[in-house]
Amino acid sequence: MVRIWGRRAALNVQKVLWCADEAGIAYTQIDAGQHHGVVNEPRYRALNPNGRIPTIEDGALVLWESNAIVRYLCARYAMGTLCPKDLGARADADRWMDWQATTLFQPTFRTYYLTITRTPTAEQDQAQLAGLHRNLVEMFSLLNAHLAGQAFVGGDTFTMGDIPVGTVIDKWMRIPVARPPMTQLEAYYQRLNARSAYRTHVSGFAYDAI
Ligand SMILES: N[C@@H](CCC(=O)N[C@@H](CS)C(=O)NCC(=O)O)C(=O)O
Structure with a gap:
């Protein structure tokens, strides 16, 4: 039984829970982070010295970093389906996972999202927000164009x-900001929402849930 540490509303934990359900993995989830505490306790720091969430335990294996966890779970429990066997297709999936972590999310989307949802309007830096919004529209436009003629980031x-990317798109589609129409991205979001594990672990939460 895999143990997944982290509060359910956290975007990086949502990736792991969504993945676990898609892969049909038996797991237990343990609340940690924010008001749940736990992350500063020595027993948690022994698992994850960053004091961040998520962390998983699978037998003797302890792993942190959400995208590394998703890669591991897919390779271990969903080889040939969620983790493509073909190395080119796998590298393509890896590419979008790295793009999410290093280009889309950190620092651009994370800063934008946290400002919109956690900072009182009077304290928001509107010039900074406008710049981040411009960058995000460029990035989502790139993905929108990529999705033309294919159902998912890696193909059909x-x-x-x-x-x-699916966890970020959910927040982007629901935060109360202006979004230029992006037909393929909107259709992709609907396709993700047709998956019950996505509704359970991602879009079923309030966009600003803590
Ligand atoms: N790069 C790490 C980031 C982990 C991270 O920052 N997680 C956030 C939640 S999404 C966190 O631990 N926040 C503090 C908390 O919830 O107590 C990953 O992808 O796992």
């Missing part, structure tokens, strides 16, 4: 490559 089938 859902893979691990869809999981990190």
Whole structure:
């Protein structure tokens, strides 16, 4: 039984829970982070010295970093489906996972999202927000164009490559900000929402849930 540490509303934990359900993995989830505490306790720091969430335990294996966890779970429990066997297709999925972590999310989307949802309007830096919004529209336009003629980021089938970007798209689609129409991205969001694990672990939460 895999143990997944982290509060359910956290985007990086949502990736892992969504992935676990897609892969049909038996797991237990343990609340940690924010008001749940736990992350500063020595027993948690022994598992994850960053004091961040998520962390998983699978037998003797302890792993942190959400995208690494998603890669591991897919390779271990969903090889040939969520983790493509073909190395080119796998690298393509990896590419979108890395793009989510290093280009889309950190620092741009994370800063934008946290400002919109956690900072009182009077304290928001509107010039900074406008710049971040411009960058995000450029990035989502790139993905929108990529999705023309294909259902998922790696082609016609859902893979691990869809999981990190899927969690960010959910927040982007629901935060109360202006979004230029993006037909393919909107259709992709609907396709993700047709998956019960996505509704359970991602879009079923309030966009600003803590
Ligand atoms: N790069 C790490 C980031 C982990 C991270 O920052 N997680 C956030 C939640 S999404 C966290 O631990 N926040 C503090 C908390 O919830 O107590 C990953 O992808 O796992």
